[in-house]
Amino acid sequence: MEKRGRPGTILGMAFLAVVVVPPVYYMVIASLKPRSAIYRTPSWRPERSSLDNYTKVLFENDFLVNIGNSLIVALATTVLAMVLGVLAAFAIARFRFPGRNAASQLILMSYLTPMVLLFIPLSVVVGNLGLADTLSGLVLVYLTFAVPLCTWLVLGHFRGFPPDLEEAASLDGASKMRTLFSVLLPVSAPALATAASLAFMMAWGELFLALTFVKGQDVMTAPVALQHLSTGDVQQYGPIMAGAVLSAIPVLAVYYISQRWVVQGAAEGAFKG
Secondary structure: OHHHHHHHHHHHHHHHHHHHHHHHHHHHHHHOOOHHHHHHOOOOOOOOOOOHHHHHHHHHOOHHHHHHHHHHHHHHHHHHHHHHHHHHHHHHHHOOOOOHHHHHHHHHHHHHOOHHHHHHHHHHHHHHOOOOOOHHHHHHHHHHHHHHHHHHHHHHHHHHOOOHHHHHHHHOOOOHHHHHHHHHOHHHHHHHHHHHHHHHHHHHHOOHHHHHHOOOHHHOOHHHHHHHOOEOOEOOHHHHHHHHHHHHHHHHHHHHHHHHHHHHHHHHOOOOO
């Protein structure tokens, strides 16, 4: 059975490589080309390589500040979403209270709700809190989709975990919180890594809300800064591609670090609900 599935797996990976690799490769190549070479001599080889696009986007457009903003927002969103999501998932999975099943369904529905429907309420809340055009306000907005995501993913793992070890810890006098941190979380690394990685990537690459809630150059995230590189009919493809390459590095680093746990979490059913 395993041998039969291997050719299909290889074909699937080859298909994904054909679809994914060429755009990424051309993005890297275009980031190394001068403006004239991008328009006049389109090619898959960088005949005249140059780091001018990277120099321009980093030092003339202060893109490092924007990357730092994205890093702050993504990390803060991930940490807060994981803390709130783990506590919510543990409460729903292990405590019995009226409306427990309804709460789990509402969490899923809140994640599936189109963000455009929440735009006006979120604007009112952020404005009343005095967090408009701030990174803190953007983190608060991102938590509206990151917390339900983390809660739902971790909840599926908690529900599928046998309660025997927790009951043994309870007999030894461990409190619920001690049981959570000492027993449940150590064996939940795959599910936690999966949820944290997805929350980070979503917060890092989100554009629509960031484009709406942050306006100042000093608080722009990387996707917003890349959007502002296009002015009118002028498309600065070289700097845009260079910025896109730089923006992809943190995401690749996060995935590289967490890939072992993410794959293990998918295999163990971390996505089940």
